[in-house]
Amino acid sequence: MAAAAWWASNAAAAAFLHPKASAHQVKHIVGAAAHAARADELVAGDDPRVGADTLEWACRHAPAAVGAVLGRLPAAPSGGGRVGEFIRALDTALRA
Structure with missing residues (x-):
């Protein structure tokens, strides 16, 4: 499943932030959780409650x-x- 592969890739990439402050870095930080949520959602028949x-x-x-x-x-x-x-939701929630 592609979503699970993206989750694993983002989990590995989280350790490699670069010093340039860019919005792209947010994806490195919360991407693994966002892809995990999407994978969980897909496994559950695209149920948005599971992703949430x-x-x-x-x-x-x-x-x-x-x-x-x-x-x-x-x-x-x-x-x-x-x-x-999901990335934007996590970004907003974790900044609060």
């Missing part, structure tokens, strides 16, 4: 440092389909 539950879990378990790092970056970029929606 995964996002909520990710927000509850993210260390405060994640929000601090996101606070130094521009907001998540537009686009990206359903995963992009």
Whole structure:
């Protein structure tokens, strides 16, 4: 499943942030959780409640440092389909 492969790829990429503060960096930080939520959603027959539950879990378990790092970056970029929606939702929630 492509969503699961993207999840794994983003999980590995999270460790390799570069010093340039760009909106693209937000994808590196929250991309794994966003792709995991999409994969969970697809496995559940495209049930949006399942994706929302995964996002909520990710927000509850993210260390405060994640929000601090996101606070130094521009907001998540537009686009990206359903995963992009998840990225922006996580970005907003974790900055709060």
